[in-house]
Amino acid sequence: MIIKRTLLTCALFISATASATTAPIIKGTNYLSPYCGCCKEWITHMKDNGFELESVYQENLTPTKIKLGVLPEYASCHTAQIEGYTFEGHIPAADIKRFLASKPTRMKGLAVGGMPMGSPGMEYGDKKDSYNVVAFDDKGRTMVWASHN
DSSP: OHHHHHHHHHHHHHHHHHHHHOOOOEEEEEEEOTTOHHHHHHHHHHHHTTEEEEEEEOSOOHHHHHHTTOOGGGOOSEEEEETTEEEESSOOHHHHHHHHHHOOSSEEEEEOOSOOTTSTTOOBTTBOOOEEEEEEETTSOEEEEEEEO
């Protein structure tokens, strides 16, 4: 009887753990240069965190960035669109998930300007820059969404 109870407990635990860790895949599109290696590393980071991004390679990303409302001061090497929002640069997946969960109505997306060392896709040994992830709206107003030190 104890063995059956133990087996049943283990089976229930395994079942609960499997269903708890199987989150739905979040789909989107990532616009990037065909020559950028760090963009591909960022896509791997996103995939490892439950995202499935279609890659659209473009020689000139400027028109896409303008169309999606990315201000020049926040431009980076790739631009993603996920669930109607714009995500510019090397943003950690956790920040994007938190943003998508909150579904902000005023904000258009998130951005990490430039390519800070230590951000997803820009890992290089133990080198890490401090950087902010900013949320932006369609009027160019921003607010700090997350800080990474």
